[in-house]
Amino acid sequence: MQCDHCAQDVPDGVFCTRCGAHQGTTEEFGNAKLREHRYAAHPGEHVAQPSVITTLFPHLGHNKIHEFRWAFTAGLAGVLVLYLAGLITAAILVSAFLVPVLYLIYLYEAQVYRDEPATILGFTLGGGIIVGIVVTILGRAIYNPFDYQVNPLGNPGVSIGALLVVGLVMPVVQEVLKAVPAFFLPNRADFPETVDGLVFGVAAGLGFSLAEGLIGFSSALTTLPAHVAPGNWIYDLATLAVLQPLLQGSATGMVVATIWRYRRGRLAGREIGGVAMAVIAHIAFAGGTLVLKDSAVNPLAILIWQAVVVGALLIYIRYLLHHALLEEAAHMGFAETVCPSCHTHIVASGFCPNCGMALTAAPNAIKRSRRPRKDPAATPSGRS
Numbered sequence: 001m002q003c004d005h006c007a008q009d010v011p012d013g014v015f016c017t018r019c020g021a022h023q024g025t026t027e028e029f030g031n032a033k034l035r036e037h038r039y040a041a042h043p044g045e046h047v048a049q050p051s052v053i054t055t056l057f058p059h060l061g062h063n064k065i066h067e068f069r070w071a072f073t074a075g076l077a078g079v080l081v082l083y084l085a086g087l088i089t090a091a092i093l094v095s096a097f098l099v100p101v102l103y104l105i106y107l108y109e110a111q112v113y114r115d116e117p118a119t120i121l122g123f124t125l126g127g128g129i130i131v132g133i134v135v136t137i138l139g140r141a142i143y144n145p146f147d148y149q150v151n152p153l154g155n156p157g158v159s160i161g162a163l164l165v166v167g168l169v170m171p172v173v174q175e176v177l178k179a180v181p182a183f184f185l186p187n188r189a190d191f192p193e194t195v196d197g198l199v200f201g202v203a204a205g206l207g208f209s210l211a212e213g214l215i216g217f218s219s220a221l222t223t224l225p226a227h228v229a230p231g232n233w234i235y236d237l238a239t240l241a242v243l244q245p246l247l248q249g250s251a252t253g254m255v256v257a258t259i260w261r262y263r264r265g266r267l268a269g270r271e272i273g274g275v276a277m278a279v280i281a282h283i284a285f286a287g288g289t290l291v292l293k294d295s296a297v298n299p300l301a302i303l304i305w306q307a308v309v310v311g312a313l314l315i316y317i318r319y320l321l322h323h324a325l326l327e328e329a330a331h332m333g334f335a336e337t338v339c340p341s342c343h344t345h346i347v348a349s350g351f352c353p354n355c356g357m358a359l360t361a362a363p364n365a366i367k368r369s370r371r372p373r374k375d376p377a378a379t380p381s382g383r384s
């Protein structure tokens with residue numbers, strides 16, 4: 001059949017395997033070429049759905065997503081149990097490591113780093129940890145916002161200077177420095193896709209978050225007795241286990257994804273907006289948290305504020321990646337493969353003709369098992 005949007009001859013299917021456009025009458029969904037109701041990395045979801053796993057772990061197949069959701073939930077349940085038992089030091093440690101460790105498992109599971117795990121992990125997760133140690137220690141020498149967490153009642157009051165440093169200067173400095181190791185990745189030519197850049201950036205951000213969290217809570221970790229009354233710790237634990245790593249990971253993921261787009265010669269308003277969004281979200285998160293803590297509002301309101309900021313950031317990442325995937329998958333040759341999202345056996349180029357998944361976001365094992373096919377026009381159907 002001929003695609004309504006790119007006019008190429010493609011195998012029959014619901015989606016064009018060349019350009020990813022939704023075929024046929026799709027007025028109900030808006031623009032069929034942009035198909036925003038079908039996120040290119042995970043076609044079961046809308047682009048504007050602030051889902052954590054499918055956004056920050058884009059190479060996972062359908063089944064693996066559920067496994068990671070369960071693992072994340074189990075980890076959070078573990079933190080809750082430790083908190084209720086009064087084992088705060090243990091709860092802090094589990095919280096700080098939870099998302100970074102899940103991400104390490106993801107990188108291994110999807111083989112995102114292919115044959116070069118040491119270089120990739122060193123320049124992303126490792127680089128983030130080193131930048132996190134340096135920036136956090138230097139930042140604390142200037143102003144220590146973690147006094148709040150160690151002693152939530154002894155509120156020292158927030159000055160304009162503190163607000164400028166913690167709420168404005170630190171977020172900007174962090175967003176610049178976190179992306180530096182990934183920028184100097186020596187074998188980046190082997191990983192040309194924007195989705196790779198996103199994953200490397202998230203790994204760097206999570207490394208940073210791990211170092212920042214452990215240093216931030218170091219005085220609590222060393223001075224608290226093993227067993228204390230649970231108290232108000234649950235709010236700080238929720239920030240440490242979920243919201244802080246998601247903010248740091250998403251922001252750097254977006255910045256590094258933009259660097260990758262720039263290297264492909266594709267720097268448009270959407271990408272520049274992405275960097276602006278990452279910096280603004282970080283300022284809103286850090287500055288907002290400081291102001292809210294100072295005004296002694298219900299700690300739950302702080303968590304809601306942080307979640308709103310992270311949710312907005314996740315949606316922008318999906319918007320950026322969706323358009324990058326639609327553009328970048330178009331160059332792929334035809335091959336026989338199995339779609340990681342709908343598990344259909346397909347003959348496809350850039351997109352699954354059945355569910356519309358961008359196959360550049362497939363796990364590496366599936367990309368490797370693609371068996372090239374030369375003549376798509378000779379194929380009677382995209383499905384078998």
Ligand SMILES: [Zn+2]
Nearest residue numbers: 003006016019
């Ligand atoms: Zn097309």
Ligand SMILES: [Zn+2]
Nearest residue numbers: 339342352355
């Ligand atoms: Zn599919």
